[in-house]
Amino acid sequence: MLHTSRRRLRAALLAAASATLVAAALPSPAPLGIGDALFPHLGNPGYDVLAYDIAFTYGGSNSEPLDAVTKIDARVTQRLDSVNLDFTHGTVRTVEVNGLPAEFATAGEDLVVKPPDAVEEGSRLRITVTHTSDPRGTKDDEGWVRTSDGLVMANQADAAHRVFPSNDHPADKAYFTFRITAPSELTAVANGVRMAKAQAGSTTTWAYRTSHPMATELAQVSIGRSAVVRRVGPHGLPVRDVVPAADRTKLEPWLRKTPGHLEWMEQQVGPYPFETYGVLIADADTGYELETQTLSLFERSIFTSGAYPEWYVESIMVHELAHQWFGNSVSPRTWSDLWLNEGHASWYEAMYAEEKAHQSLELRMRDAYKQSDNWRAAGGPPAAPKPPTAGQKISLFRPVVYDGSSLVLYALRQTIGKEAFGRLERAWVSGYRDGTATTADFAALASRIAGRDLSVFFKAWLYGERTPPMPGHADWRSKAVAAPKAH
Numbered sequence: 001m002l003h004t005s006r007r008r009l010r011a012a013l014l015a016a017a018s019a020t021l022v023a024a025a026l027p028s029p030a031p032l033g034i035g036d037a038l039f040p041h042l043g044n045p046g047y048d049v050l051a052y053d054i055a056f057t058y059g060g061s062n063s064e065p066l067d068a069v070t071k072i073d074a075r076v077t078q079r080l081d082s083v084n085l086d087f088t089h090g091t092v093r094t095v096e097v098n099g100l101p102a103e104f105a106t107a108g109e110d111l112v113v114k115p116p117d118a119v120e121e122g123s124r125l126r127i128t129v130t131h132t133s134d135p136r137g138t139k140d141d142e143g144w145v146r147t148s149d150g151l152v153m154a155n156q157a158d159a160a161h162r163v164f165p166s167n168d169h170p171a172d173k174a175y176f177t178f179r180i181t182a183p184s185e186l187t188a189v190a191n192g193v194r195m196a197k198a199q200a201g202s203t204t205t206w207a208y209r210t211s212h213p214m215a216t217e218l219a220q221v222s223i224g225r226s227a228v229v230r231r232v233g234p235h236g237l238p239v240r241d242v243v244p245a246a247d248r249t250k251l252e253p254w255l256r257k258t259p260g261h262l263e264w265m266e267q268q269v270g271p272y273p274f275e276t277y278g279v280l281i282a283d284a285d286t287g288y289e290l291e292t293q294t295l296s297l298f299e300r301s302i303f304t305s306g307a308y309p310e311w312y313v314e315s316i317m318v319h320e321l322a323h324q325w326f327g328n329s330v331s332p333r334t335w336s337d338l339w340l341n342e343g344h345a346s347w348y349e350a351m352y353a354e355e356k357a358h359q360s361l362e363l364r365m366r367d368a369y370k371q372s373d374n375w376r377a378a379g380g381p382p383a384a385p386k387p388p389t390a391g392q393k394i395s396l397f398r399p400v401v402y403d404g405s406s407l408v409l410y411a412l413r414q415t416i417g418k419e420a421f422g423r424l425e426r427a428w429v430s431g432y433r434d435g436t437a438t439t440a441d442f443a444a445l446a447s448r449i450a451g452r453d454l455s456v457f458f459k460a461w462l463y464g465e466r467t468p469p470m471p472g473h474a475d476w477r478s479k480a481v482a483a484p485k486a487h
Contacts, residue, residue, distance in 0.1 A: 047076050053179070076122060142159040220294075315359075376404070379398035415457060
């Protein structure tokens, strides 16, 4: 007991020391990664996160850091003398490993933790980090997005670790619990289902928990003057929308469309894969919408500006809903598998627009085919995208991963037929539900369902610099623009 007490005291003193002194105590801390081709320093080797329990305290100003405590429950997959977490844009105050204070230092965008003792393969690893979470930043930072009355999250592709310490890669999905304390006049909402709500003085603490594993990039916490609108979807599914309270009546015509969207998607690919769904409408200018799990994020202006036809807005709502199957329930093993997310979401967006608003899928695909070679030249082929522009990680989301990848699905359907294609889609989302999968997994499943080897098809369509001829449309042409000559 005396030895343990001394070790606790020594570690506590080190954890309270300055960052310089703590860094000096660690053996050459360095940022690590799991080797993702597009984000080489994202994710960390040696452990598998099982669950996160994250507590945020919001003081009422979205220009001040939040106090936070992140608890990570993980399984060790190889012996570790130190543990790397992805984390930046916050101040770390203390770290504990398995209940004991631990030394820590930063290296790049990693938080490097030195446990009192090495952790062995197969053991459980419980890390508690007391830190701040800073919402101040630019659009290139993302993570927290400041709204007119609070905050929401936009963590795609690599911004969750700007909000909380994590293994910030979709290959490592985990269960999440969020506990948000905020002034009682505000409403806090997060992924999953609300577990508790308790008021203490002038603040209220809200607790939410996911029933299915989730990638860090899909985490969502909303804090603001919000109304939570509830209704029932297919098979009794709880549907909850989160909107600015002042706009509740104005937005209701859009909100009541969601149960119909859910029914339509279930007709295409089968049962909705999560415990709840809804839209989160934020008064913020993001320039995009986002498929955060069980609660898709939308800009207020897309519904209120009057700039878009109704069919278009609905098709965008279906795009984010389709991601709940493609990208959320079945997550990409690497970021190069992104085409499986965005290609499918764009596919069902286009299918919905054709069925409900007579917007021709074939014409859309023909237009995409015309542009496809240029898209590939600019962003790489669908399954081998070029890395994002330095300092602009969201630039990964180029046209080639949207309609450029839907074009692959159209060509596949042309090749194997509509009936086999429909069976493939349903088999994909049911077989890999709550997991991760790769492009190779999709190609193998397609070959099994088609009853023939499709490897030549996928190699050309997913990895070729030029777009292959479209089956059934020999007259389609891609209009590649010649590169300018040097002078």
